[in-house]
Amino acid sequence: MTDLNSSIKSMKQKYREIFLKSVDAIKQRVDEIKPKDFDGDIFDEYEPQSLGTQWQSAVLEMFEDDICHEIYRKWKEILDYRKNFECKGCATCCNLACSEFSPEQLREKAQNGDKFASQFTKIFIPYKTREEARAIYPEYLELLDGTLEDEVYFYHCPKLNECKRCSDYENRPEICRTFPDNPLSILPETCGFYQWRAEVEPVALMLHSMVEIIDYYKQNIPRKK
DSSP states (O other): HHHHHHHHHHHHHHHHHHHHHHHHHHHHHHHHHHOTTOOOOTTOOTTTTSSHHHHHHHHHHIIIIHHHHHHHHHHHHHHHGGOOOOOOOOOOOHHOOEEOOOOOHHHHHHTOHHHHHHHHHHHHHEEHHHHHHHHHOOOHHHHHHOOOSOEEEEEOOOOOOOOSTTTTTOOOOOHHHHOOOOSSSSTTTTTTHHHHHHHOOOOHHHHHHHHHHHHHHHHOOOOOO
């Protein structure tokens, strides 16, 4: 439990540091295209067609056409680098798949056309009790119990055989083939993608912080119609 807690605390600390650096970096980009000798803040209200609204439009355009494209490119590089690693067969992801959605919610989402939910409900079945899931990875559940306020539901794949191997591996669905697709997922050291996650974590945290900051700008910059 100590190692897992230390890993999470370390990631949170790194994220705080990276977030502050990203705030400064994005603000610098915003200020670079600010009209010369213009006195005003990017979040102020300005008259239509004024220098202020032109600046705001230029900033939003920069986010969309420049920074967001760069974020997407780097994120794709991270996912492409994942191909250098492979599953080691620890079966943790098969034995302990978790979701913020209950079985009923997942079934409803699947009926409404959600591709991920459709695949998930066709494979995974919920544990009857939380204690069944706790027996698989007690440290992980203890961490979630101490850090999350919302309910998390745990599932397992019935196709796993006694040797912790998939009995239908060649026909496994896309969500199994692409797991883990989030470089910030909590992975056990036994996972074949643990090293991938460790290597790309700093860049992934930086990209995540930039998305958060840009969303804040987009939500708070007044838009004139």
